[in-house]
Amino acid sequence: MGESRRVTLKDIARSLGVSVNTVSRALADKDSVGEDTRARIKAEAARLGYVPNSMARSLVLGSAMTLGLVITNPSNPFYSQLISTIEQRGRTHGYSLMLLVTEESPEVDRRAAETLLRWGVDGALVVPVQGEGEHWERLDESGIPLVCLNRDLPTLDLDFVGVDYEHGAYEATRHLIDGGARSLRLLEEDLPISPVAERTAGFRKALAEAGISSAGDPVISVPTRRRESLALPWEPADAYRLAQDIVDQGDLPDAVMVGNDYFALGVYRALTEAGLRVGDDVLVGGFGDHPFSAYLSPGLTTVRLPAAQIGTAAVDLLLNRIRGGSHGGGDNAAAEKRRERCDLVVRASSRASKGTMT
Amino acid sequence: MGESRRVTLKDIARSLGVSVNTVSRALADKDSVGEDTRARIKAEAARLGYVPNSMARSLVLGSAMTLGLVITNPSNPFYSQLISTIEQRGRTHGYSLMLLVTEESPEVDRRAAETLLRWGVDGALVVPVQGEGEHWERLDESGIPLVCLNRDLPTLDLDFVGVDYEHGAYEATRHLIDGGARSLRLLEEDLPISPVAERTAGFRKALAEAGISSAGDPVISVPTRRRESLALPWEPADAYRLAQDIVDQGDLPDAVMVGNDYFALGVYRALTEAGLRVGDDVLVGGFGDHPFSAYLSPGLTTVRLPAAQIGTAAVDLLLNRIRGGSHGGGDNAAAEKRRERCDLVVRASSRASKGTMT
DNA sequence: TTGAAAGCGCTAACAG
DNA sequence: CTGTTAGCGCTTTCAA
Numbered sequence: 001m002g003e004s005r006r007v008t009l010k011d012i013a014r015s016l017g018v019s020v021n022t023v024s025r026a027l028a029d030k031d032s033v034g035e036d037t038r039a040r041i042k043a044e045a046a047r048l049g050y051v052p053n054s055m056a057r058s059l060v061l062g063s064a065m066t067l068g069l070v071i072t073n074p075s076n077p078f079y080s081q082l083i084s085t086i087e088q089r090g091r092t093h094g095y096s097l098m099l100l101v102t103e104e105s106p107e108v109d110r111r112a113a114e115t116l117l118r119w120g121v122d123g124a125l126v127v128p129v130q131g132e133g134e135h136w137e138r139l140d141e142s143g144i145p146l147v148c149l150n151r152d153l154p155t156l157d158l159d160f161v162g163v164d165y166e167h168g169a170y171e172a173t174r175h176l177i178d179g180g181a182r183s184l185r186l187l188e189e190d191l192p193i194s195p196v197a198e199r200t201a202g203f204r205k206a207l208a209e210a211g212i213s214s215a216g217d218p219v220i221s222v223p224t225r226r227r228e229s230l231a232l233p234w235e236p237a238d239a240y241r242l243a244q245d246i247v248d249q250g251d252l253p254d255a256v257m258v259g260n261d262y263f264a265l266g267v268y269r270a271l272t273e274a275g276l277r278v279g280d281d282v283l284v285g286g287f288g289d290h291p292f293s294a295y296l297s298p299g300l301t302t303v304r305l306p307a308a309q310i311g312t313a314a315v316d317l318l319l320n321r322i323r324g325g326s327h328g329g330g331d332n333a334a335a336e337k338r339r340e341r342c343d344l345v346v347r348a349s350s351r352a353s354k355g356t357m358t
Numbered sequence: 359m360g361e362s363r364r365v366t367l368k369d370i371a372r373s374l375g376v377s378v379n380t381v382s383r384a385l386a387d388k389d390s391v392g393e394d395t396r397a398r399i400k401a402e403a404a405r406l407g408y409v410p411n412s413m414a415r416s417l418v419l420g421s422a423m424t425l426g427l428v429i430t431n432p433s434n435p436f437y438s439q440l441i442s443t444i445e446q447r448g449r450t451h452g453y454s455l456m457l458l459v460t461e462e463s464p465e466v467d468r469r470a471a472e473t474l475l476r477w478g479v480d481g482a483l484v485v486p487v488q489g490e491g492e493h494w495e496r497l498d499e500s501g502i503p504l505v506c507l508n509r510d511l512p513t514l515d516l517d518f519v520g521v522d523y524e525h526g527a528y529e530a531t532r533h534l535i536d537g538g539a540r541s542l543r544l545l546e547e548d549l550p551i552s553p554v555a556e557r558t559a560g561f562r563k564a565l566a567e568a569g570i571s572s573a574g575d576p577v578i579s580v581p582t583r584r585r586e587s588l589a590l591p592w593e594p595a596d597a598y599r600l601a602q603d604i605v606d607q608g609d610l611p612d613a614v615m616v617g618n619d620y621f622a623l624g625v626y627r628a629l630t631e632a633g634l635r636v637g638d639d640v641l642v643g644g645f646g647d648h649p650f651s652a653y654l655s656p657g658l659t660t661v662r663l664p665a666a667q668i669g670t671a672a673v674d675l676l677l678n679r680i681r682g683g684s685h686g687g688g689d690n691a692a693a694e695k696r697r698e699r700c701d702l703v704v705r706a707s708s709r710a711s712k713g714t715m716t
Numbered sequence: 717t718t719g720a721a722a723g724c725g726c727t728a729a730c731a732g
Numbered sequence: 733c734t735g736t737t738a739g740c741g742c743t744t745t746c747a748a
Binding site: 006008009010020021024025028052053055056057058059060061 | 740741742743744
Binding site: 083101266 | 363410414427431441442455457594648649
């Protein structure tokens with residue numbers, strides 16, 4: 001069964017001997033239609049299995065009731081939480097979601113902006129790939145409002161909702177210092193993106209306040225290999241190798257911060273293999289509070305990221321912009337840059353367990 | 359700057375004094391247009407910043423060049439990998455992706471099918487929520503082909519691409535038995551979905567072949583609490599509690615299989631806290647080979663799931679169905695049920711390290 | 717209250 | 733080679 005062709009308003013109209021737009025209005029529950037007619041029309045629509053055509057509707061209405069979401073890597077647990085939150089919140093407001101994955105490719109990022117423009121989404125949420133990003137500004141100026149997620153493009157006048165990484169890094173580092181650490185390191189991704197810069201700043205600030213200085217730079221960039229199979233989160237192996245180097249060089253720090261919990265996995269292994277005890281010989285702090293972090297031994301002290309809050313805040317801000325109307329001007333409303341507070345979760349990896357530190 | 363209104367074919371046509379569809383054909387690189395005219399049109403289109411309207415195009419062409427992806431939980435790492443792979447492969451074929459998240463809600467699942475129908479996607483990939491699912495069959499019969507991902511709906515005549523969980527569970531269980539285990543347990547989610555059923559079957563099969571029987575049922579259902587914050591992967595805590603119970607009851611198994619690596623985290627903790635050593639006193643095997651699993655101590659023996667293969671295979675199958683044309687008949691081609699092989703990754707959690715088992 | 721006509725932006729027939 | 737006409741499915745004027 002199932003003649004493929006979809007039922008249209010015209011089918012219902014013809015079947016009932018009324019006009020197309022009487023059907024349209026009846027189904028839209030407009031007042032200007034007789035009760036009896038409306039009932040007959042609704043019954044017939046149900047009988048025929050009518051489903052409105054969103055394409056046609058959007059074309060005439062000028063709005064697709066669709067949001068675009070541009071993500072670098074859905075396998076990053078922070079981003080996957082954002083995806084969930086955003087889809088769900090958008091949906092409760094009647095919006096469908098178009099998802100684009102950029103894999104850190106500037107080229108794909110650029111095309112994503114165009115795709116969104118072609119589809120005429122009502123707004124977009126984007127984790128921008130490193131680089132210029134003026135195409136996002138152009139999209140915004142074309143009348144499609146957008147808010148940047150997690151990564152800020154400071155030189156551009158675009159809305160932004162992210163994490164207060166600087167505060168988080170500062171708190172975590174202070175916590176390590178309070179625990180007795182005097183020689184610290186920070187392992188960070190080697191991407192020129194705002195979260196890295198902000199965590200680094202927070203880390204340095206805490207060190208400076210404590211009057212800690214070191215011979216070399218305590219901030220170490222982890223050369224992340226090109227992920228062979230796309231769609232993996234960070235690779236602990238990269239941090240593992242680097243942590244091994246640090247151990248081998250003999251100049252052992254008494255605390256290590258890492259930019260994400262996956263790096264901590266690598267650090268744990270390198271230390272353990274060297275006969276060192278995490279939380280004892282070396283304190284470790286991470287970022288993300290991923291589900292596994294509480295279950296490592298020792299449990300990982302880490303900064304929890306308010307993914308749900310950020311997703312919600314970003315969607316709400318975007319919807320405001322959308323409703324704000326004529327967005328093409330640019331001088332409509334100043335860009336809003338918003339950073340949500342994140343909190344430190346203290347676990348055993350930062351609590352010296354051997355005894356009191358002397 | 360930025361008069362919001364988008365540039366249309368008509369704008370270009372008027373600006374150049376030609377007809378709308380000459381512009382259309384020039385831009386579409388159809389042959390029937392003069393070289394000079396074509397050049398002028400293209401130049402003007404570029405100058406004006408013309409971007410085609412996908413809505414309008416789709417409406418007349420009858421295809422939106424869009425795929426629907428319906429996922430229960432993007433935070434499940436297996437699904438997030440599927441999302442990446444599918445988006446990327448769809449994109450290389452020119453398809454955009456509409457993403458819907460169902461959170462295991464039958465209601466949302468039902469509506470997802472209707473949303474996809476309204477948008478007239480060319481095809482859909484869906485991880486169906488437990489339950490009837492005839493709405494998916496209806497969607498298929500409406501001419502929108504779909505393939506089920508990971509979870510089969512065996513009673514429905516729908517295409518399916520998933521994992522050969524039975525084989526994986528069988529191999530893993532055999533491996534544990536070969537390692538000396540005689541008293542095993544399987545901890546599984548309490549969802550009535552095909553992956554759980556298949557893993558259970560594989561587990562039981564291995565036990566039966568080895569002539570192992572036990573007083574109680576070795577398969578234990580982990581009552582998963584309603585996740586408070588949506589968008590979390592499985593909750594290790596649930597497995598943790600259950601593993602504690604098992605330990606407390608005294609009837610300690612010498613090996614534990616779990617349906618996913620997150621459960622293994624809970625099992626690890628319960629055993630460790632009881633003074634037992636994983637891989638030694640109790641062997642543990644998991645499913646998923648999540649990024650953290652190699653970095654636990656001991657490393658977790660687990661079944662690796664071929665997410666990329668499955669995503670790719672599913673998209674390719676779907677595109678074939680789409681191109682296969684008139685899909686409404688039902689008797690067009692029998693549903694294809696395809697299960698990809700998965701392999702066991704052996705690590706220390708299944709290798710008794712204390713000494714030879716006696 | 718209902719119908720007829722026009723148009724969203726685009727493509728696909730036809731003519732010329 | 734190019735322009736005219738028609739139409740995708742729907743909504744919104746405007747008359748009747």
